[in-house]
Amino acid sequence: MPSRRRKNRRGGHRADFGNFMENQRKNIRLPRESYQIPSQIFSITICTQNRRSLFQNEIWTRLILSSLETGSFGKQVERYAYCLMSDHLHLLLSPKESNLVDHINRWKSFSANLLRRNGLKGPCWQRGFYDHALRKEEDIRNTAEYIVNNPVRSGLVKGWVEYPFSWHRWM
Secondary structure: OOOOOEEOOOOOEEOOHHHHHHHOOOOOOOOHHHHHOOOOOEEEEEEEHHHOOHHHOHHHHHHHHHHHHOHHHHHHEEEEEEEEOOOEEEEEEEEOOOOHHHHHHHHHHHHHHHHHHOOOOOOOEOOOOEEEEOOOOOOHHHHHHHHHOHHHHOOOOOOHHHOOOEEEOOO
């Protein structure tokens, strides 16, 4: 099988376009305007860097939950549910104004700095986050209950109401 590498002008080899594309980051986001529709609800998962169990520290946990409700993040997004586990955060929310991705990125930076001021060493959050735009046929309340039941599925508690770091608006 012939080599797919070609010589460049300087005599070195260059990878072909197919190999170049394999090494590029894939854009997993929807079109930017999708994240600005106030009626569009998203399920978001944000993981800590290297899945570090940062939120076994109750002070840090309280700071993170408080930062979701106050400041610009609290004013610019509509919250339906959250669940903070030791190494990740689940959110169910929609933008009130502006772009949700921008709000999340600013909040991640703000919350990481908040934790650093309170003793965190090293990075806090993973670079990106996972999102799922709810479809019209998906029930928001069922999705919220799925999110708050994360500690039950993990075996931490028998019922989600026993877990102090989860909430949904239909409680």
